[in-house]
Amino acid sequence: MLSKAVDLSPPANLPGTAPSPRPAPAVRLDGVVKRFGTVTALEETWLQVEQGEFLTLLGPSGCGKTTLLNLMAGFLEADAGEIFIGGDLVTATPPYERQIGIVFQNYALFPHMSVAKNVGYGLRMRGVGKREIAERVGQALDLVKLSGLADRSPRQLSGGQQQRVALARALVIRPKVLLLDEPFSALDKNLRGAMQVELKEIQRRLGVTTVFVTHDQGEALSMSDRIVVMSAGRIRQIGTPDQVYRHPQDRFVAGFIGDVNRLPARLEACAGERATVTIRDLRREVEAGALRDCAPGAAVDVFVRPDHLTLRPAGEPGTLPARVAALVYQGSHIDLHADLDLSATEGASAGGRVVVRMPGQGALATHAPGTEIGLLVPQAGLVAFPPEG
Amino acid sequence: MRRGLRTRILGISGTLLVALILAFIVLPAFVVTLAAFNDRAILSFPPAKYSTRWFTRALTYRDFQTGLWNSLVVTAWASSIALAVGTGFAIALKRYAFRLKDTLEGVLLSPLIVPHFTIGLGLLVLATGLGAARGFAVVVVTHVIVVLPFVIRSVYISLQNIDERLELAAASLGARPGRVLTTITLPLLAPGLVSGWLFAAILSFNEFTASLFVTGQATQTLPVAMYGYVREFADPTLAAVSVIYIAVTAALLTVANTFLGLGKVLNVEQGR
Numbered sequence: 091m092l093s094k095a096v097d098l099s100p101p102a103n104l105p106g107t108a109p110s111p112r113p114a115p116a117v118r119l120d121g122v123v124k125r126f127g128t129v130t131a132l133e134e135t136w137l138q139v140e141q142g143e144f145l146t147l148l149g150p151s152g153c154g155k156t157t158l159l160n161l162m163a164g165f166l167e168a169d170a171g172e173i174f175i176g177g178d179l180v181t182a183t184p185p186y187e188r189q190i191g192i193v194f195q196n197y198a199l200f201p202h203m204s205v206a207k208n209v210g211y212g213l214r215m216r217g218v219g220k221r222e223i224a225e226r227v228g229q230a231l232d233l234v235k236l237s238g239l240a241d242r243s244p245r246q247l248s249g250g251q252q253q254r255v256a257l258a259r260a261l262v263i264r265p266k267v268l269l270l271d272e273p274f275s276a277l278d279k280n281l282r283g284a285m286q287v288e289l290k291e292i293q294r295r296l297g298v299t300t301v302f303v304t305h306d307q308g309e310a311l312s313m314s315d316r317i318v319v320m321s322a323g324r325i326r327q328i329g330t331p332d333q334v335y336r337h338p339q340d341r342f343v344a345g346f347i348g349d350v351n352r353l354p355a356r357l358e359a360c361a362g363e364r365a366t367v368t369i370r371d372l373r374r375e376v377e378a379g380a381l382r383d384c385a386p387g388a389a390v391d392v393f394v395r396p397d398h399l400t401l402r403p404a405g406e407p408g409t410l411p412a413r414v415a416a417l418v419y420q421g422s423h424i425d426l427h428a429d430l431d432l433s434a435t436e437g438a439s440a441g442g443r444v445v446v447r448m449p450g451q452g453a454l455a456t457h458a459p460g461t462e463i464g465l466l467v468p469q470a471g472l473v474a475f476p477p478e479g
Numbered sequence: 480m481r482r483g484l485r486t487r488i489l490g491i492s493g494t495l496l497v498a499l500i501l502a503f504i505v506l507p508a509f510v511v512t513l514a515a516f517n518d519r520a521i522l523s524f525p526p527a528k529y530s531t532r533w534f535t536r537a538l539t540y541r542d543f544q545t546g547l548w549n550s551l552v553v554t555a556w557a558s559s560i561a562l563a564v565g566t567g568f569a570i571a572l573k574r575y576a577f578r579l580k581d582t583l584e585g586v587l588l589s590p591l592i593v594p595h596f597t598i599g600l601g602l603l604v605l606a607t608g609l610g611a612a613r614g615f616a617v618v619v620v621t622h623v624i625v626v627l628p629f630v631i632r633s634v635y636i637s638l639q640n641i642d643e644r645l646e647l648a649a650a651s652l653g654a655r656p657g658r659v660l661t662t663i664t665l666p667l668l669a670p671g672l673v674s675g676w677l678f679a680a681i682l683s684f685n686e687f688t689a690s691l692f693v694t695g696q697a698t699q700t701l702p703v704a705m706y707g708y709v710r711e712f713a714d715p716t717l718a719a720v721s722v723i724y725i726a727v728t729a730a731l732l733t734v735a736n737t738f739l740g741l742g743k744v745l746n747v748e749q750g751r
Contacts, residue, residue, distance in 0.1 A: 165647055185650040192651045198644040202666050211662075212652030263652060 114177030116141045116267055116299035117162055122171035124157050131157040133323045134171065139267070142297045144290070148310040149320035150346070155303045158320075159269050162301060164188050176266045186215075191260030191298075195272040197252045199244035205231070205255050206240040212263035230258040233292060250281045257289065261296065268293070270302040274309060286313055307347045311335060319343045339380055341475040344393045351399065351444040353392045353410075353430070353467070355474065360384035367392060367474055369467060370410055376472040390474045396425065396447035398471050401457070402464035409464030414457050415443065424448050426457060428465065508725055515718035522715055533719040543720060545697075546704030550684055553615065553700055557622030558630075558679035564623070565630030565675060566668075572631070573638045588628045598624055599692030606693065613695035621693045625686055626679040633678055637671020677735055681728060 117139040124132040132154040139145045147155035160166040161173060164185035173181045180188055199208050206227050213223045231237050234254035244252055253273060260268060273289075274282045290313050293300050304310055310317050311331040319326045319334055319342070326340045327333075338344035355367040355374075365378035369392060376392055378384075402409045412428040426446040446465065457463065510524050515533055517526035537543055568587055572580065590598060599621060606617040641664065649659045665672075687702035694703050701720070709717055 163647070163651055165650075185647070186653050186655050188651070189653070190651050192648065194644050194648065196642070196644065198642060198648040200645060200649070200663060211649065211654075215649075215653040215655075215658060259648075259652070 113141050114174070115139060116143065116176060117301065118174040119158075119161075120172045120174070122158075122161060122168045122173060124154075124161060124166060125169050130323055132161070135325060137318065137325065137328070139299055139301060142299055144293055144300045144302065144313060144315045146302045146304060146310040146314040146317045147320060148304060148307060148317050148347075149326075150305055152322075153320040154323040155305075155318075155320050156271060157323075159271055159301065159303050162267065163190050163192055163269055189263065189266050190269060191263060191265030191267070192269040192271065193253070193256045193260050193273045195275055197244075197256040197273075197276075199252055199255055199259075201244055203244075204240065205236065205242050205244065205247070208244065208255055209259045209262055211259065216263070226262055227258075230262040233261065234258045249277050250285060253277065253285060257292070261292075261298065265298065268298050268300045270300065272304055273302075274304075275306070289313075311347070317347075319346065321346070336471065337377060337379075338393070338473060341380065341391070341393075341478070344473060344475065349396050349445060349447075350393050351396060352442065353394060353444070354442065354477075355390050355392045357381070357384065357386055357388045357390050357474070359386060365390075365474055372408065372410065372467055374467060374469065374472055376474040378474045380473075380475050382476065389477050391477055393473045393475065394467065395471065396445040398468045399444065399446045400466040400468075401426065401446055401448065402466050404462035404464050406464045406466075409466050412444070412463050412465050414459050414461045414463060416459055417457065422449070424450070428463060430465070508721075511718045511721045512725075515715050515722045517715045517718075520714040522713060522718060533715040534723070536714075536716045537719040537723065540708070540716065542699070542704040542707065543701065546699055546701035549615075549618075549694075549698055550701040553618050553622055554680050554683040556619045557626060557683045558676050560619065561623045561626045561630045561679045561683075562672060562676045565627050565679075566634050566672065568627075569631045569634035569638060573635055587631055590624055591628050595625060595686070595688035596692065599689030602689070603692045613693070613698060615698055617693045618690065618698055618700070621689050622683045622686055625689055626682045629678045629682060630675040633675035634668070634671050637668050637674075640671075641667050673735065677731065681731070684728075685724075 115138040117137075119135050119137040122132065122135045123130070135154075135158065137158075147158055149155050157166065161168055162175070164180070164183060168181060171181075172179060175188060175190070200211065203211070209230050210223045210227045213226060218226070227240070228237070231240060234257055236251060236254050236258065239247065239251065244255065247255065256273070270289075274285060277285060286309060302310075302313065314331055316328060317331055317334050318328050319340075321342050327338065327343045329337070334343055335347055338347065344350055353369050355369040358366040358368060358373070360366075360378060360381070363377060363379045365376055365381065365384065367374055367376055367390060374392070378390075381390065404411065411431045413431070414426060415429050416427040418425040418427065424447075426448060428444055428446060430442050430444055444465070513526060514522055514524050516529045516531065517523060518528040518530035518532070519526070568583075571577075572584055572587075602617060602621050602624075606614075645663055645667070646659050649663045650656075654662060685702065686700070687706065690700050690703050691706065694700060699707070701724075705717055705720055
């Protein structure tokens, strides 16, 4: 039923459905910089969030994602650069004039107000008439399926319900942008999944531009239209979930999104964005966009996902020799940890630990620790990066 | 078995120790209360015969009547002024960074270290120099200085318990700073303000040392009047006044507890 709602044509609450062929981006950051004392929390950043887009800022804590969010909300002032919301310059506009909806990690519900008063707060501050407030609060509570709880105190609600109230409170003012600051991290795992699906549905139905901050790559991959991967105050890559997962442009992105194995290799030849490498004695074509200069013979690291490696009998031609170190049962799959024997690779450290992800349970019986195995490295899906340091 | 016995002995002695400590705290009030009902005109314990005539005397004695009135006036003014001033300083100290912030904090909290008689003497000298000695204004100013640190601390702790994200959320919803203050900050701060005022009132009502220096015959507060009384008489009237004192303070705290919850008012409970 809800999938139908998704197809509902242009967002009803956006005024910008006018003739102009390309509407202004919902948010635009032009060379924004933020420092705290001598620490640069956000280096010069350029970013556009399109109308109706669900954009995720992903990165470890301290990467600058929350700083970026606070700059959009107006809670922080940029040290340099300009910020535009819906085409209007807002760099110096205080938060109360930006028309932004925000949901905090702890929801920040007003403890001295009922659910309905919380949701209606933004409308009261705008001087909306009583009858209209009641009507719009009712609609917002319907939207988040909390119609029966209008008179409760926030303290009487579960974590999931509190989050719905926070969402309703942010949406009821028809914000130009909805900002979500790690909204799921306080929920337990089962509820988190359900809330993610529900939030995504609501977001699509309303077509509200959303900027979502998280450190959880799973959340980012499942919810976003585009992901902005950040670390150390810098944007590392911007792309669709598939782009950042399958074609990381940066060593950090490759390591941060999904699990990954690093195979030491040697560069043979380059052709544009691609290169040929040898891993021990295997020749492979890899993506090599991140290699700045092509020096045949140089050491590189090849990254491969655990589920792309395949187990073979030891000694089979075209495989890498390895020894099983541990088997980790994960329910839906098994992670086999193996030590690679790379002694034949010139200059490479003696070996390395890799993880092979296998569906099913068969391996538990047949691959006891200590067993010699061969690892089949795929022909596609490999990405090469310059070695660390 | 032996283990069980040892646990029980420890448990009993623990209870006993707590009971002793509590008894020790309550003992002075208990002795004074009993002494107040002594029929004889001496302060002794335990009384042989009981009477309430010293309460009558306490309530009709001229100096105590004016002293009580003076005390109430001074307390009301001093704690209210201290609350307004202290709240401002607490917000400044909590929310803003400025030069000499540490110095200001030190100065504001210094009445905790400076003896009350020093404060009293200092203000007496100052007021005499200004030609305003022995007026009510000097007494009120003295009390404000003495109770200010407690108000600031109480409000400061309450401010710490307010999640600043509540104010940010309000701002994002369109509330200007003034409205954030009146709709979010002050309502959430109310228990802290009440507790700050209550602390200030109780301290001011009981303040003696500094008051002794800055009060005169016309402006003397109840504790000063009591001191004057005990230098001349040794009958249980003073004990009766003490009982009234305890009763009034207890009543005040009971009211606060009924309407706000004592835990919240005294800041021993977490804000949320």
